[in-house]
Amino acid sequence: MHRSPGGYMHRVGDEKREMSPDFLARLFQQRRQARIIRFDEQPVPNAVLGDLNEALWLRFATQRTRDSRDGLLRKLGMANLNEEVLRPSVAGVLLASDDPRQWLPNAFIQAVAYRGTDIRPAGEQAYQLDAADITGPLDQQVLYACHFVSKNMRxxxxxxxxxxxxxxxxxxxxxxxxxxxxxxxxxxxxxxKIRLRIFADRLELYSPGAIPNTMTVDSLPYRQAARNEAITSLLAKCRVPDTEGLGVGRSTMMDKRGEGVSIILHNSEQLSGRAPEYSLVDGSELRLVIYAPDGN
Structure with a gap:
């Protein structure tokens, strides 16, 4: 970002564009927060520790844990002080509440499976094969979204x-x-919100937010930059149940090696013969397109 006589500019692909007032306000807000504490560790003002499901936060305790509830939640980044009151953090409500939408209304995945290769007018009969708003703790959202894809893909x-x-x-x-x-x-x-779309010839996944720090679309397979340190740390502790039957080759949701993007690119191209594509939409949303094999 830099300031010029025409206003604050940022790069989108090969172009420089002026930042909209909403984009600029959000950026300044994030920078203020980043100097104090990461956004995912920010306390949620209207939440109390009792809003967290005990079974969901206890799964992050180990056999060696001797901390009290409050101490454990603070160490995990799942709670923080808000005017001397310990409250759940953003990460806390996302990983340990039954429905994070109570505090973060768009913390869910909107999934739609379409009949053809484009989004058709709502007046056209049966243009959607399936649709769901996938809610719950983040690890549950991941599993339910995978099942949605598995159920609807050809x-x-x-x-x-x-x-x-x-x-x-x-x-x-x-x-x-x-x-x-x-x-x-x-x-x-x-x-x-995160949007998941399945078409006859491709899958599209839209994730809110520009690429963090100085990363670019081209550098995604080679560099790591976690926007949400507490969330990524907690997901690395979340087990993938053997009973899910998804065949994803993982015992936990995340690892620390940063191989996810490389796996996406390699496995998808091996199957379809066409490399997936990452792109930024209006500088504020990351889009991933995974192509299906021809004739599938």
């Missing part, structure tokens, strides 16, 4: 060398993409 059968089913999308890549979306989205943008 399966093509090949008779070469016997019958062989080809999935529309690689589920490990889908899992990594959704985990990245809930982990790295900008929760300060409370008027925006």
């Amino acid at each position: 399966v093509a059968a090949s008779k070469k060398m016997g019958r062989e089913d080809t999935l529309q999308f690689d589920m490990t890549a889908v899992f990594e993409a959704i985990v990245n979306a809930v982990a790295h989205r900008d929760y300060a943008m409370q008027d925006a």
Whole structure:
């Protein structure tokens, strides 16, 4: 960002654009907060510790934990002080409340499966195959979103060398993409939600927020920058239940190696023959497109 006679400018792709008043206000707000505490560790003013589901926050305790509830929640970044009152943090309500929307109304995934290759007018009959607002703790949102994709994607059968089913999308890549979306989205943008769209020829995933720090779309496979340190740390402790049957090849939601984007790119291109594409939409939303194999 820099200031010029024409106002505050920022780069979107190869172009420089003037920041809108809303974008600029949000940026200044985030910078003020960043000097004090990361947004995901900010206390939620209207929440109390009793709003957190005990079973959800206790899963982050270990056998060696000797802390009280308050001490454990503070160490995990799930609670912080607000005018000398300990309250759940943004990360706390996102990972340990039954429905974070009570405090963060757009902290959910809006999922839609479409019949064709575009979004058709609402007046056209049965243009949507399925739709769901996926809510709950973030790790639950990831699993439910993966099941939504698994349920709605197409399966093509090949008779070469016997019958062989080809999935529309690689589920490990889908899992990594959704985990990245809930982990790295900008929760300060409370008027925006994660959007998951399935078409006949592709999957689109929209995550609110520009790319953090000095990263670019091209550098995503090579660099790490966590917008939400507490959330990513907690997701790295969340187990993926064996009973889910998704075949994502992970025991926990996240790892610390930062391989998610590389897995998305490699696995998806191996399946479809076409590399996924990341792009920024209006400088404030990260879009990922994963293509389906031809004829799927």
